[in-house]
Amino acid sequence: YPTGVPPPVVEATEEQHEAGEAAGSAPSLLLRGWLSQPLPAAPALALQQGGLEAWTAEHAAGLRSAGSLDGWGGGSQLGPGERDWPDSLSVHSYRVYCLLGDGELSEGSVWEAMAFASIYKLDNLVAILDINRLGQSDPAPLQHQMDIYQKRCEAFGWHAIIVDGHSVEELCKAFGQAKHQPTAIIAKTFKGRGITGVEDKESWHGKPLPKNMAEQIIQEIYSQIQSKKKILATPPQEDAPSVDIANIRMPSLPSYKVGDKIATRKAYGQALAKLGHASDRIIALDGDTKNSTFSEIFKKEHPDRFIECYIAEQNMVSIAVGCATRNRTVPFCSTFAAFFTRAFDQIRMAAISESNINLCGSHCGVSIGEDGPSQMALEDLAMFRSVPTSTVFYPSDGVATEKAVELAANTKGICFIRTSRPENAIIYNNNEDFQVGQAKVVLKSKDDQVTVIGAGVTLHEALAAAELLKKEKINIRVLDPFTIKPLDRKLILDSARATKGRIVTVEDHYYEGGIGEAVSSAVVGEPGITVTHLAVNRVPRSGKPAELLKMFGIDKDAIAQAVRGLITKA
Known part of the structure; x- marks a missing residue:
């Protein structure tokens, strides 16, 4: 805001409320709400010109998450609407309101959210469906068939009320209805109500009024004002107890033994359960994969802080964003890393909302074996690296995984932990x-000839390749990046210069957007440095992990061959 002071929260009653927005036309509504309150000077009101945004973000006062993404609002309102949590996490007296446009009711994520809300009986959640008949380019599918909207909401377990959306009396009466289930207020409205030549007409989406119509319409609006008395809302009362989510640390060091074997996906579950003992603000969400991601360990030890979201990944991420608002919980979501691709819209909106959420994706790469390509995450690093505010962890053993979980809990933004x-x-x-952004030198000697960078499964393949090459009197330096974003550029450059500028990257991921491209970007423009990139080059198939690593050229033999090729080329 140009003045440096954001507008105040707009409240309607003495009970504390939170606003969630999805309907695309809502920013102007919010602006009118803010204008009803004492505001600084007029420059702050430059809508869509650097001061106020065309579509709202979380830093706009009174909002919990960013708006404008169709289908986004419903799920992101579920986190604070949760009623079945224990007292330490409950929402106390406030109610949660979500504004939905009829156009976005075609989005599947809206109905994921509605199903979830009824399953958990979120009776403090109110969705306002603005049924104005018109979409952006065409009428909405159901137009003004209000009874069908009502039946659909009721079928999803909601108390559904049809009202005249232009009647303050009907709206107030609907808001006052209490049920032991979420409530949908289905408001029949008309775009441009009361404006000659505009009401219920198509082709006005996002268009300002032409100058030759403006004066007449302004006068029409003024003529509808019955009282010039300004009514200011009563400020809400905050009755939720204060909580502290800063500096959450593991209660003890890891308890692993060098040489013992454990999958990082299991180490994640153990680490999260352990961190849950350090703070009752740690919560876990999963998409019906808890016996694969091992979040079931957290559920067993902290059952009242585990949320089963079922196979609805978009909604799960949205719920996590809702849980993270108001800085009251630290959410960790888990599912197969491949399934997070379904929720990329929600993840990017979480970043725009400046949300702090943690996502753990298991079953990455061809190394999962027999389950086949539909379950293999081979695009996830590219996806998460592209998200602003993201930190991408790729731990290679149990100790690193436990540290990644602890660091993620204390890192702002979108944190992704890739487990195997x-x-x-x-x-x-x-x-x-x-530490975030600090790589590890896992193996080195004074006469290393090539730097090999791998993570997860491929780091262990790199160490195995080092044993093969050692028999040929070839020494390599092996680096574990730990975080792919941010990347430890300094250590990579130092290692490359110590090994005659030769780098080999190897990853269980497609070529695009993963470790190889991250390293190449880090060293671009540096003289005398070459990067050889080993990655999965086509859609994989089912098979045994070792067979697939070999088939796609990312096993110890492929690494050793790449190293030999660089040395021979010299």
């Missing part, structure tokens, strides 16, 4: 220090 299915050896001591 195969069991691999513990390579770090329990007191090893890990």
Whole structure:
């Protein structure tokens, strides 16, 4: 805001409310609400010109999350609407309101959210469906068939009320109805109500009034004002107890033994359960994969802080955003990393909303084996690296995984932890220090000839390749990036210069957007440095993990061959 002071929260009653927005035309409504309150000087009101945004973001006062993404609002309102949590996490007296446009009711994520709300009986959640008949380019599918909207909402377990959306009396009466279930207020409205030549007409979406119509319409609006008395809302009362989510630390060091084997997906579940003992603000969400992601360990130890979201990944991410608002909880979502691609819209909106959520994706790469390509995450690093505010963790053993979970809980923005299915050896001591953006030199000597960078499964393949090459009197330096974003550029450059500028990257991911491209971007323009990139180059198939690593050229033999090729070329 040009003045440096955001507008105040707009409240309607003494009971504390939270606003959620999805309907695309809502920013002007919010602007009118803000204008009803004492505001600083007029420059703050430059809508869509650097001051106020055309579509709202979370930093706009009174909002919980960003608006304008059709289908986004419903799910993101579910987190604070949760009623079945224990007292420490409950929402206390406030109600949650979500404004939905009829056009976005074609979005499947809206109905994911509505199903979830009824399953958990979120009776403090109110959705206002603005049924104005018109979409952006055509009429909405059901137009003004209000009874069908009502039947659909009721079929999803909601108390549904049809009202005249232009009647303040009917709206107030509907808001006052209390049921032991979520409520949908289905408001029949008309775009441009009361404006000659505009009401209920198509082709006005996002268009300003032409000058030759403006004066007449302004006078029509003024003629409808019955009282010039300004009524200011009573400020809400905050009755939720204060909580602290800063500096959440593990209660003890990891307890692994070097050489023992554990899958990082299981280490994630153990670490999250352990962190849950350090703070009752840690919560876990899963999409019916808890026995694969091992979030079931958290559920067993902290059942009242686990939310089963079922196979509805878009909604799960939206719920996590809702849980993270108001800085009252630290949510961790888990599912197969491949399934997060379904929720990319919600993830990017979480970043726009400046949300702090943690996502753990398991079953990455061809190394999952027999389950086949539909379950193999091979695009996830590219996806999460592209998200602003993201931190991308790729731990390679149990110790690193536990540290990644702890760091994610204390890192702002969108944190992604990539975990693997195969069991691999513990390579770090329990007191090893890990930090965001700091890589590890896992293996080195004074006469290393090539730097090899791998993560997860491929880091262990790189160490195996080092053993093969050692028999040929070829030494390599092996780096574990730990975080792919941010990347430890300094250590990579130092290692490359110490190994005659030769780098080999190897990853269980497609070529595009993963470790290889991250490293290449980090060293671009640096003289004398070459990067050889090993990655999955086509859609994979089912098979045993070792067979697939070999088939796609990312196993120890492929790494050793790439190293030999660089040395021979010199």
